[in-house]
Amino acid sequence: MPNPEYAAYQPAAPYFDLVREALGDLVDGEHFFDVITGETVYEVRYDVPGWPRIITGRVDLMAAFRGYVDGIALRSADKLVVHKTDDGTVVVIEYEVHGTILATGVKYDNRFCSIVRIENRKIAHWRDYMDSLAAWNALTAQARG
Structure with missing residues (x-):
C-alpha cells in the first residue's frame, strides 16, 4: 500500500517510479523517498530558479520536490x-520526463543523466545533469491561449 505521506507528490510519480525501477534490488524501500537518508546529497549541475544546487537529506529533498510538483x-x-x-x-x-508546466499549460519534455552512488542499500549521493535549454524554454514560454 502506498505511503499516504507521499500523496502530495503524485504529479512526479512517473519520475519516482522510473528511478525506483532503475535502482531495482540495489536499494531497499518501495518509494524514491524511502531510499533517501538524512545524509543523502542530491546535487544538480544546472541552475533552475527556485531549485537549489545542493540539497542534503530526505526532509529538504522532499521540500524541494514539493515545490516541483x-x-x-x-x-x-x-x-x-x-x-x-x-x-x-x-x-x-x-x-x-514528459509533462506540463502548470502555470502556463506549456508542454515540458526533458532529458536527464544522473549518477547515483549507493551505500548501505540507500542513495548516498545523486548528481544530476539535464537539458537546461529544454527546461528554460518550457519555463519561460507564454501561456497557451
Whole structure:
C-alpha cells in the first residue's frame, strides 16, 4: 500500500517510479523517498530558479520536490538506460520526463543523466545533469491561449 505521506507528490510519480525501477534490488524501500537518508546529497549541475544546487537529506529533498510538483505535473518518464558500475555501488541512469508546466499549460519534455552512488542499500549521493535549454524554454514560454 502506498505511503499516504507521499500523496502530495503524485504529479512526479512517473519520475519516482522510473528511478525506483532503475535502482531495482540495489536499494531497499518501495518509494524514491524511502531510499533517501538524512545524509543523502542530491546535487544538480544546472541552475533552475527556485531549485537549489545542493540539497542534503530526505526532509529538504522532499521540500524541494514539493515545490516541483506545485509547478510541474509529469505524465510519463521513459527511455531509461541503466549503467551499473563498481559492482552496483554507482549507477548511471539516462531517462526522459514528459509533462506540463502548470502555470502556463506549456508542454515540458526533458532529458536527464544522473549518477547515483549507493551505500548501505540507500542513495548516498545523486548528481544530476539535464537539458537546461529544454527546461528554460518550457519555463519561460507564454501561456497557451
